[in-house]
Amino acid sequence: MIGQSEINGIAARAAAKYLSASVLDGVSSRDTYDSEGRAAIRITIRLKPKTAEKIDGDAVLDTLVQIKSGLAQAGEERPSIVEYEELGEAIEPDDADAQS
Numbered sequence: 001m002i003g004q005s006e007i008n009g010i011a012a013r014a015a016a017k018y019l020s021a022s023v024l025d026g027v028s029s030r031d032t033y034d035s036e037g038r039a040a041i042r043i044t045i046r047l048k049p050k051t052a053e054k055i056d057g058d059a060v061l062d063t064l065v066q067i068k069s070g071l072a073q074a075g076e077e078r079p080s081i082v083e084y085e086e087l088g089e090a091i092e093p094d095d096a097d098a099q100s
Contacts, residue, residue, distance in 0.1 A: 011070075014067045017063075019045075022054075023048055042083065044083050050088075
């Protein structure tokens, strides 16, 4: 298991490599659990307001693959859950609990 700062660094480098700096606001991570109750990592890629539609689908996939590959190379065994969040977007009621 690697530390949160290393996880954030891996995710931030992947996001910066594949996403335009004009859309990227930052990356954060936290410990969580997957759908089977196992320890996992939730990684949130924050996008600037009204920029989500500017992201190419291939860039999203390449970012995801790079994050998962980087975590595996660093020795992280927990599964990762990667999500995108556009700043200023409304949080769905079901998502409100996940954000706390």
